[in-house]
Amino acid sequence: MDNGLRTQTVWATVDILVARGLAERARDPEDRRNVRITLTSAGLEELLSDRQVREQWIVDVLMHEFSDPERNLLVAVIPLLERLAGSARTLEQDR
Numbered sequence: 213m214d215n216g217l218r219t220q221t222v223w224a225t226v227d228i229l230v231a232r233g234l235a236e237r238a239r240d241p242e243d244r245r246n247v248r249i250t251l252t253s254a255g256l257e258e259l260l261s262d263r264q265v266r267e268q269w270i271v272d273v274l275m276h277e278f279s280d281p282e283r284n285l286l287v288a289v290i291p292l293l294e295r296l297a298g299s300a301r302t303l304e305q306d307r
Contacts, residue, residue, distance in 0.1 A: 234258055 226249055229235035234255030240246035251259065274283055 229255065 226235060226237070229249075230237060233252055235249050235251055238248050238250070240248055274286075278286070
């Protein structure tokens, strides 16, 4: 599957995460040609913290920069976005 990422770019990013103690590399026990990348507890903590910061930013923007009618409109389109996301998942599974 071509996801538009260059192998060198991915490995450089993984190198940084490993060096910062946020991820670990391990050979796949069933196929030693493959490498598994997993988050460390520090990596998971940073991921969750970053997610919380981004979620709070969204809440702040919605509350301070959007009117009630605009927020209601966003709520109204959620089912359509969920349907769209479901279609994208189906497309990925079919590849």
